[in-house]
Structure formats: C-alpha cells, structure tokens
Amino acid sequence: MAGASWDTSRYLSLFAGEASEHLEALGKDVVRLEQGATVALVDSMFRHAHSVKGMASSMAFEATAKLAHRLEDLLDTLRADVAKVNQAVADVILQTVDALSAHVKAATQSQPLPDSTALVVRLSELNAGLKGVPPPPVSAPPPPPVPEAAAPPAASPSGVVAVDAAAPPRFALKLKINPASNQPGVRGFLAYKRLTTLGNVFELKPPLDDIKAGRVPQGAVTLELETDQSEESITRTMRTVADVELESIGLVQRAPPPPPPGAEADRVVGQEPARTIRVRTELMDQFLDHAGELLLATARVRQIARGMPEALRPPLDESVDRLHLLVKGLHDKVMQARMTPLALITDRLPRAARDIARRRSRDVELVITGEDIELDRAIVDELADPVLHLLRNAIDHGVEPAEVRKAAGKPPKGKVALSVTRQRDRVVLELSDDGRGIDVERLKVLVVERGLMTPEQVRGLSERETLMLVCLPGLSTATDVTDISGRGVGMDAVKRVVEAVGGSLEIETRAGRGTTFRLAVPLTVAMVNLLLVGVGDEVYGLPIGKVSGVVETARGRLALSQSAPVLQWGQSVLPVHELSSLLEVPAGPASAVASPFVVVDSDEGRVALAVDRLLGQEEVVLKALARPLDLVPGLAGVTILGNGRPVFILDVARLVTA
Amino acid sequence: MLFRLEKDRYALPLSAIREVIVAPDTWTRVPRAPRAVRGVINLRGRVVPVVDLRELLDVPGAPTSTPGRVVLLDRGRRELGLLISDVDGIESIEKVGPPAPKASLAVKGLARLGALPVTVLDPDALDATVARAFTTK
Numbered sequence: 001m002a003g004a005s006w007d008t009s010r011y012l013s014l015f016a017g018e019a020s021e022h023l024e025a026l027g028k029d030v031v032r033l034e035q036g037a038t039v040a041l042v043d044s045m046f047r048h049a050h051s052v053k054g055m056a057s058s059m060a061f062e063a064t065a066k067l068a069h070r071l072e073d074l075l076d077t078l079r080a081d082v083a084k085v086n087q088a089v090a091d092v093i094l095q096t097v098d099a100l101s102a103h104v105k106a107a108t109q110s111q112p113l114p115d116s117t118a119l120v121v122r123l124s125e126l127n128a129g130l131k132g133v134p135p136p137p138v139s140a141p142p143p144p145p146v147p148e149a150a151a152p153p154a155a156s157p158s159g160v161v162a163v164d165a166a167a168p169p170r171f172a173l174k175l176k177i178n179p180a181s182n183q184p185g186v187r188g189f190l191a192y193k194r195l196t197t198l199g200n201v202f203e204l205k206p207p208l209d210d211i212k213a214g215r216v217p218q219g220a221v222t223l224e225l226e227t228d229q230s231e232e233s234i235t236r237t238m239r240t241v242a243d244v245e246l247e248s249i250g251l252v253q254r255a256p257p258p259p260p261p262g263a264e265a266d267r268v269v270g271q272e273p274a275r276t277i278r279v280r281t282e283l284m285d286q287f288l289d290h291a292g293e294l295l296l297a298t299a300r301v302r303q304i305a306r307g308m309p310e311a312l313r314p315p316l317d318e319s320v321d322r323l324h325l326l327v328k329g330l331h332d333k334v335m336q337a338r339m340t341p342l343a344l345i346t347d348r349l350p351r352a353a354r355d356i357a358r359r360r361s362r363d364v365e366l367v368i369t370g371e372d373i374e375l376d377r378a379i380v381d382e383l384a385d386p387v388l389h390l391l392r393n394a395i396d397h398g399v400e401p402a403e404v405r406k407a408a409g410k411p412p413k414g415k416v417a418l419s420v421t422r423q424r425d426r427v428v429l430e431l432s433d434d435g436r437g438i439d440v441e442r443l444k445v446l447v448v449e450r451g452l453m454t455p456e457q458v459r460g461l462s463e464r465e466t467l468m469l470v471c472l473p474g475l476s477t478a479t480d481v482t483d484i485s486g487r488g489v490g491m492d493a494v495k496r497v498v499e500a501v502g503g504s505l506e507i508e509t510r511a512g513r514g515t516t517f518r519l520a521v522p523l524t525v526a527m528v529n530l531l532l533v534g535v536g537d538e539v540y541g542l543p544i545g546k547v548s549g550v551v552e553t554a555r556g557r558l559a560l561s562q563s564a565p566v567l568q569w570g571q572s573v574l575p576v577h578e579l580s581s582l583l584e585v586p587a588g589p590a591s592a593v594a595s596p597f598v599v600v601d602s603d604e605g606r607v608a609l610a611v612d613r614l615l616g617q618e619e620v621v622l623k624a625l626a627r628p629l630d631l632v633p634g635l636a637g638v639t640i641l642g643n644g645r646p647v648f649i650l651d652v653a654r655l656v657t658a
Numbered sequence: 659m660l661f662r663l664e665k666d667r668y669a670l671p672l673s674a675i676r677e678v679i680v681a682p683d684t685w686t687r688v689p690r691a692p693r694a695v696r697g698v699i700n701l702r703g704r705v706v707p708v709v710d711l712r713e714l715l716d717v718p719g720a721p722t723s724t725p726g727r728v729v730l731l732d733r734g735r736r737e738l739g740l741l742i743s744d745v746d747g748i749e750s751i752e753k754v755g756p757p758a759p760k761a762s763l764a765v766k767g768l769a770r771l772g773a774l775p776v777t778v779l780d781p782d783a784l785d786a787t788v789a790r791a792f793t794t795k
Contacts, residue, residue, distance in 0.1 A: 293703045538687055583689035626736040627785075629698070629707055631792035632690050638698070638705045646686045646698045646705045 015059050016108040017278065022048040022055075023104065024347055027097045030090055031350040037078070037085040039228055040198060045093075046075040052100060063113045064103040070123035071096045077130050084130050092126055094351075095119065168199065170226045171234060174247040177219035181243040182422075185214030188221055190372050191244040194237050199227025224252055242370055281377060284338055291331040292621040298324045299642035331621075335524055339374040342420055342427075345384040346371040349391055353416065356395045363402055363413045364395050370420030375427055376524045379501045383429070383521065386494040390431045390517050391416065393491075398435030398515055408512060410434065426503075426545075427523055432516035438509040440466050447472065467507040471495040502543075502636060504603075504653055528622045528637075530649060533598060534613035535580045536588045539647050541620065541639065546652040548599040548606065550614065555595055567597055567608040574599060574608045582634070582655060588612040602656045609655075622649060660746040660776065661729065663712050667776045668742075669751060669769065674781035676732040678745055681708075692791035696741050699728070706730065708739030709788055715762045731781050738785055754778050763787060 026048040053068035099116045106113050177184045188211040195201055202224040238246040305316045346368050353366040399414030406412055416433045444458045447469050471491045498505045503521030530541035558565040565576040580587035597608040620639040636651035659672050685697030694713035698705050708728055731738045754767035764787045766780040
C-alpha cells in the first residue's frame with residue numbers, strides 16, 4: 001500500500017477504528033436526513049466528513065482524503081440551504097459513505113485503494129449544480145469557499161421573541177432522573193450528551209463531573225440549551241433517554257450583553273471528549289479470565305485456611321477476607337470496563353433497514369429505543385448478526401408491500417420497532433413488526449412436507465412450540481422461498497447464538513397484525529448465582545434465575561399421572577424428572593422420608609427436578625466449556641468451587657428437551 | 659514418549675504433550691458423556707476433560723485401573739487428558755509402518771522398538787475421535 005511507511009502503519013488500526021466510527025455515524029445521519037433535513041444534522045455530517053478527511057490525509061491516503069473532501073464541500077453547500085436535500089442527493093452521499101468505507105477497509109488490509117474518480121466527479125458536479133456554478137475540472141484545486149452563508153433560522157417556535165437575533169434561541173430545561181435508576185450518573189450524562197447534539201449547553205447544574213459521578217440531589221438537573229431546534233424536537237429527543245424525564249422547558253429571555261472574550265472557557269463545551277483509551281477486546285478477555293481465576297484461587301486459600309490450627313486462623317482469615325474484597329473489586333471493575341452500550345450494534349441498523357427496504361421496495365420505519373443499555377462486550381458482539389437477521393426477516397417477510405397494507409386497512413408505511421429494556425439481570429431485545437404475522441397452519445404443513453416431523457408430532461405441539469418450528473434447521477435450507485420458509489433462513493443460527501450466550505428466544509405472532517421476536521440475554525457472561533444440588537456423588541449448579549422454588553416431599557408420596565410421577569405445585573401439576581437419569585449419572589440411595597424437588601423453568605415449561613440434596617446458594621465465576629465438553633447438550637458452563645472441585649452448571653432451559 | 663496401557667505399548671509425539679500428572683482419586687463425572695470419558699479434573703484452575711484411552715481405542719480388557727497417569731495433550735488454548743497405566747520413557751522412533759487393519763482412526767501406525775511393537779497415536783485424530791464420541795453417542 002502506498003503511503004504506509006512503518007510509522008503510519010502503527011496508527012493504521014487506530015485510523016481504521018476511528019474512521020469507521022465516523023462513517024457509521026455519517027451513514028446513520030443520512031437515514032435521518034431523509035426524514036427531514038435540519039441544519040444541525042447536516043452540520044453533524046459535515047463534521048464527520050471533515051474528520052475522515054483529516055485522518056485520511058494524515059495517513060497519506062490521498063484518494064480517500066480527496067473523496068472525503070468533495071463530500072465535505074457538498075455538505076457545506078447543503079448546510080447553507082437544507083431545502084436542497086432530496087432523495088438523489090441522499091443517495092449520492094450514501095454512495096460516498098460506502099466508497100469511503102471500502103477505502104478504509106482496503107487500507108486496513110493493505111490493499112490498493114479502490115478507484116473512486118467517477119464518484120469524485122459526480123460529487124463535484126452535484127455540488128456545482130446545487131450551487132448553480134459550472135463544475136470545476138476534477139484535477140483543479142478545490143473551489144474557493146463560498147462566502148459563509150448565514151444559516152437560515154430554523155423554524156422557531158411560535159410566539160418566540162428572539163432577543164439576540166444573531167444567536168439561536170435559548171431554552172431553560174429542568175430534568176428529573178428517575179430515583180429508581182440503577183445508574184443515575186450514566187442517565188444524566190446521556191441526557192446531557194443528547195442535548196449537546198442539538199446545541200450548546202450552558203448553566204448546567206449540578207456540574208457535569210458531579211452528574212457523571214451520580215451526585216445529583218433529588219435527581220434534579222437544570223440547564224440552558226442554545227439551539228436552532230424547536231421545543232418539540234427537544235422534547236422528542238429527551239423522550240429517547242430512558243429514566244430521565246423532562247419536567248419543564250421554557251424560553252429564556254436573555255440579557256443582551258455578549259459574553260466577554262475569555263468567557264468561552266467557562267461554558268460547558270458541547271463536544272467535550274470523554275477521556276478514553278482503546279483496548280483490544282482480546283486483552284479485555286484475558287483480564288476477565290485472570291480476574292476470574294483470582295477469585296477462584298482466593299476461594300481455595302480460604303478453604304485451606306479452614307484446616308489450619310485455631311491459633312493461626314484469625315490473622316489468616318482477616319487477610320483472606322481483605323484479599324477477597326480486593327479481588328472482587330478488581331473483578332467488578334473488569335466487568336464494568338467490558339460493558340458496552342447496545343448502540344454499538346443498533347447504530348448500523350437504520351442504514352441496514354433502509355437498504356433492505358429499498359431492495360424489497362418496502363416502505364418501512366425503524367424505531368429503536370433503549371440502545372443506551374449496556375451489556376458485556378462479548379454478548380453485544382454475539383448479538384450483532386442475530387439482530388440484523390431478525391431485522392431483515394421483519395422487513396423481507398413480515399412487512400407487506402404498500403398496496404397489500406392499504407387493502408388490509410393499515411398505514412402504507414410499515415413499522416419495525418426494536419426496543420431494548422432491562423429486566424432484572426437480563427436485557428430483553430424485542431424486535432416487532434406490524435406485518436402479516438406468521439401463518440401457523442402453513443408452518444405446520446411445511447414442517448411435515450419437509451419431513452422434519454410427522455403429522456402426529458405436529459398435532460401435539462402447543463402454539464408456542466409450533467412457532468419455535470421456524471428455528472428448525474431444515475426449514476432454512478428450503479430452496480423454494482415461500483413466505484414462511486423464508487422466515488426460517490438462519491433462524492436456527494439466531495436461536496443457537498442466543499442460547500450460547502445463556503439467553504432465550506421467544507416468538508409471538510398475530511395473524512395480520514405482526515410478529516415479535518423476544519431475545520432475553522444475561523447482562524454479563526461471567527458471574528452466575530447458583531443453587532447447588534447433590535445427585536449421588538456429584539454436585540451440579542442450577543442458575544438461580546431459572547429456579548422457581550423448592551419442595552420437599554417423599555418420592556413415594558408423589559401423585560401419578562399416566563404412571564409418571566407429578567408434583568403438585570400451587571394450582572398446577574408439574575412433571576417430575578430425576579436429575580440423575582436426565583444427566584445419565586448414578587443416583588444416591590433414595591431417602592424414604594423426604595427428598596428435595598427443584599422447580600425450574602425449562603423450554604418445555606415448568607418442571608420439577610428430583611435431586612438427592614440441596615447444598616445451598618453460591619455466586620460463582622462461569623467458565624465456558626471447551627471442546628469436547630461444549631458438545632454435551634444441557635450444560636451451560638463449568639466452575640470450580642472453593643474446595644477445588646469442578647462443578648457443571650446446567651442449562652436448565654434445554655435440560656429436559658436435549 | 660512411550661507409555662503403556664496395561665501391557666500394550668503406545669507412543670505419542672513429545673511435542674504434543676504438555677505434561678503428565680498422577681491420576682486423581684476422585685473425578686467429577688461429565689453428564690451425558692460417552693463411556694470413554696472418565697471425568698474432568700481441576701488442573702490449577704482449569705477444567706480438563708480426561709478420557710480413558712483404553713476405552714477410546716476399544717482395547718479389550720477392564721477399564722484402566724487407577725492410580726494411573728494422565729497425559730495432558732496440548733490442544734492450543736485447551737488440554738485433553740488421556741488416562742494411561744504408566745509412562746515408559748522417551749525414545750526416538752524412525753519408521754512408522756501402516757496400522758493394523760482394524761485399528762482405531764486415532765492410530766497412526768505401528769513401529770518397532772527393539773523386538774517390541776509400539777502403536778503410534780496421532781494427537782489430532784485422538785482429539786477428533788473424542789469429539790466424535792460425544793456427537794454420535
């Protein structure tokens with residue numbers, strides 16, 4: 001690759017990372033542009049293009065810099081008159097973003113940069129056309145900057161008397177952070193960040209550092225926002241921040257004196273960069289591994305200390321306690337450092353939705369909420385493909401063409417919503433469309449036709465089970481793509497990935513009304529709360545989240561249903577499974593008096609597991625299963641107890657079915 | 659490295675072996691595992707599956723009696739333990755002939771060391787055989 005000496009190649013990965021981020025943001029902006037162009041939006045796009053240009057030229061990628069430069073020129077023209085934005089312009093911008101991404105990719109792989117001369121010409125022509133002057137020859141230096149056209153005042157809210165005509169109106173805002181929020185600091189900071197995308201923030205109280213640290217008395221935040229945006233758009237923006245409520249908003253009657261020189265430093269600058277460093281994810285994984293092993297090692301030391309002479313115990317115990325606290329603190333910090341907002345994957349969805357919808361000639365609106373919720377980086381990475389896949393399915397097979405929708409009395413524009421919510425120790429992603437829904441009867445027919453199940457088997461399925469048939473691997477290989485079999489493409493992969501990270505998948509559908517896919521995944525991969533149970537000589541861990549309760553009764557006193565034992569549980573009767581026979585391990589001698597039955601939620605619904613002993617609850621570090629242990633169905637992971645004993649953690653959801 | 663399963667002599671390339679340890683008295687059983695899997699052990703904080711080599715290779719006779727030795731194969735970021743009777747030593751083997759007709763796929767071939775026949779095993783094929791045992795169970 002030309003231009004990349006040893007020196008610049010050191011910065012190549014940094015360049016690739018940052019340029020890609022800007023391009024992704026730019027792509028997202030283009031999609032928003034089509035919903036309505038504002039000066040602020042074009043401005044943001046301009047800044048991204050500008051950054052890419054700067055980075056590319058510092059890396060000596062001349063062709064990339066040139067392309068970015070032309071894009072910057074075009075955006076500069078548009079910034080002066082956003083009314084000039086139309087579909088054709090948006091298409092060219094998107095094309096350019098794609099081309100720039102291809103450049104970055106080629107640069108990363110040390111490949112020659114793609115030729116984009118034609119696009120450079122196209123951009124120049126378009127820009128010239130918009131400005132009404134003939135295009136300059138391509139090889140000529142960039143055109144002299146147009147005289148700075150004052151941005152036309154954006155539609156100001158009615159009844160506004162702008163005191164200072166030169167500056168945009170200023171609003172006073174009162175925010176309230178939900179006191180029940182887990183991370184008031186993060187919420188407050190997010191709200192602040194959102195507002196800075198609209199304009200400049202002044203008079204922020206409490207100061208930003210206090211907000212970040214969560215020091216927000218009564219959750220009340222006040223600030224002033226100088227912006228071209230309307231009051232309504234501010235309100236709308238604030239609604240996208242979970243756990244933060246906009247209590248009041250009003251226009252500030254400003255005292256006219258312009259800020260004296262130097263006052264600039266006092267104001268809270270809109271784009272204050274968070275102080276961060278980039279760390280390779282592989283390194284983060286190793287941090288976590290080591291922190292986890294440290295926890296296990298500490299538990300082992302504690303166990304050994306129990307066998308020491310009484311006189312040695314107090315100082316030893318105290319040291320181990322202290323060590324444990326430190327190691328736990330370290331582990332928590334490592335886990336925290338791994339937390340990444342889902343925005344990492346949802347940010348590219350609007351763009352993807354647009355592309356898919358255009359290819360299929362559908363008109364679709366994608367609404368994403370809750371993308372600021374954070375998850376362990378490893379889980380976020382795993383979810384990228386499944387979520388994109390579900391989105392593609394929703395648009396390809398869920399949302400109907402506009403004519404069909406009109407005939408059905410629906411609005412012609414389809415709506416796809418991705419909502420992310422936090423529910424206890426899980427994050428739930430719901431992707432729903434308002435399309436035609438899944439035809440359950442046809443699905444059954446198809447499964448039988450493909451020879452995946454017998455008609456008898458299909459008849460015995462509950463509705464929930466029937467819907468899960470879309471995840472059958474056989475359906476995805478269907479060659480004739482019907483509406484239903486198309487649904488099956490890759491759904492088995494989606495289910496597999498979600499379950500591999502310890503999550504679950506549910507499907508709901510209503511004929512003619514739409515389909516919802518619900519992915520519930522754990523927040524973190526590493527720590528899991530277990531109920532330890534004994535079976536014969538063995539010990540197993542059941543994730544507490546899946547345990548509904550425990551009943552003690554004698555095995556001989558169980559009722560029988562069709563000669564299989566069942567357990568009375570509240571109003572319902574649950575099938576009983578011997579854990580020893582499910583796991584194919586020898587059981588201990590059955591107690592004649594009473595044995596514990598653990599009631600758990602499996603894929604088959606609620607079931608009772610008969611075990612020999614309950615050994616208590618423990619929070620452990622979950623280790624992933626390495627080959628060949630990952631081939632065993634029904635195991636979720638493994639851990640090592642304080643006594644050094646390896647203990648398998650059961651995948652309760654699949655234990656009974658697998 | 660030469661080792662024995664009861665009286666039979668086997669060999670594995672030294673480069674494939676991470677270490678050899680004394681087999682523990684107690685095992686954590688692996689649920690739903692093929693018969694050859696003896697269990698998992700805690701090796702300095704790592705959980706390592708151990709397979710009874712005699713069962714894996716379908717060598718007739720009683721399961722390997724403990725205490726035996728566990729050979730830990732180096733499989734990159736993980737290990738696979740093989741339960742054997744004892745280690746004989748290290749020798750260099752020059753020529754490996756074709757395996758016996760009905761031998762397991764994990765057998766690379768037969769060699770001669772002095773007057774005694776030695777079965778040479780292939781570590782990659784051993785690993786694959788274990789994985790296959792899990793999937794076809």
